[in-house]
Amino acid sequence: MIYNTLATYYDDLVKDEQATKAWVDWIEKHKSACSMLECACGSGEITHALAKKGYTMSALDISQQMIDQAKAKDPTISYYCHDMKDLSFLKQYDAIACLCDSFNYLLDPEDVTTFFQQVHDHLRPNGIFFFDTHALDRLEEFSQEWNETGEFQDGTKYQWSIESEDDWIYQDFAFYTKDGLIQEHHLQRVYDPKWLKQTLAPYFEIESIDTDFDHPGICPGEKYFYVCTRKETK
Numbered sequence: 336m337i338y339n340t341l342a343t344y345y346d347d348l349v350k351d352e353q354a355t356k357a358w359v360d361w362i363e364k365h366k367s368a369c370s371m372l373e374c375a376c377g378s379g380e381i382t383h384a385l386a387k388k389g390y391t392m393s394a395l396d397i398s399q400q401m402i403d404q405a406k407a408k409d410p411t412i413s414y415y416c417h418d419m420k421d422l423s424f425l426k427q428y429d430a431i432a433c434l435c436d437s438f439n440y441l442l443d444p445e446d447v448t449t450f451f452q453q454v455h456d457h458l459r460p461n462g463i464f465f466f467d468t469h470a471l472d473r474l475e476e477f478s479q480e481w482n483e484t485g486e487f488q489d490g491t492k493y494q495w496s497i498e499s500e501d502d503w504i505y506q507d508f509a510f511y512t513k514d515g516l517i518q519e520h521h522l523q524r525v526y527d528p529k530w531l532k533q534t535l536a537p538y539f540e541i542e543s544i545d546t547d548f549d550h551p552g553i554c555p556g557e558k559y560f561y562v563c564t565r566k567e568t569k
């Protein structure tokens with residue numbers, strides 16, 4: 336299962352306080368404190384930062400190990416270990432977010448449609464949906480394998496490699512722990528924004544699409560940021 340081992344080291348690898356602030360600023364610009372569900376909350380850095388800003392947070396992730404990391408930061412938040420493609424057991428929220436490379440784990444176009452439908456149904460009228468995706472440029476960037484190696488404080492060495500093929504991004508992690516080698520293979524999909532716009536249309540009005548937080552529209556960069564409002568009729 337992905338994130339079983341990565342969860343322990345996730346913050347050491349990717350935690351970035353400036354980036355967390357940028358995510359929170361982006362959300363605050365479009366929706367002030369409200370009830371929010373964060374899908375694929377991971378280790379809860381953004382969840383926790385939004386809670387500190389007055390948002391009433393609920394958070395869901397498919398990995399219990401990631402939820403354990405998030406819970407350790409703020410046990411007062413409601414956490415659910417569940418697949419974000421099924422929100423049927425949850426109530427409605429003023430906003431739903433799926434942030435920081437999480438949407439990319441929806442591997443099948445049908446999963447995307449199901450997810451949009453679920454988000455729509457769990458937003459209150461005029462509710463806002465925030466999500467980001469890989470930019471198309473990432474496919475070109477990772478057509479040459481990217482590698483990072485390092486060592487964590489507990490002595491575990493790691494290797495992290497990323498490579499793209501067609502519209503897929505493969506991320507491979509190797510952890511050389513004291514108990515031996517543990518590997519995780521992650522698969523992510525890159526969706527064309529033209530297709531995403533069409534797929535969003537029955538459920539949402541698109542308020543804005545930015546590239547890398549502050550470049551309006553689709554332009555060269557790493558991530559596209561979508562802000563959508565729930566449509567009242569499908």
Ligand SMILES: C[S@@+](CC[C@H](N)C(=O)[O-])C[C@H]1O[C@@H](n2cnc3c(N)ncnc32)[C@H](O)[C@@H]1O
Pocket residue numbers: 337338374375376377378379380381395396397398401417418419420433434435436437440441
């Ligand atoms: C790159 S991490 C991002 C975590 C967090 N949003 C952040 O800002 O750091 C992706 C997360 O998506 C979760 N995830 C992947 N597929 C999921 C699914 N179908 N339902 C819920 N969570 C999922 C993983 O467990 C992981 O915690």
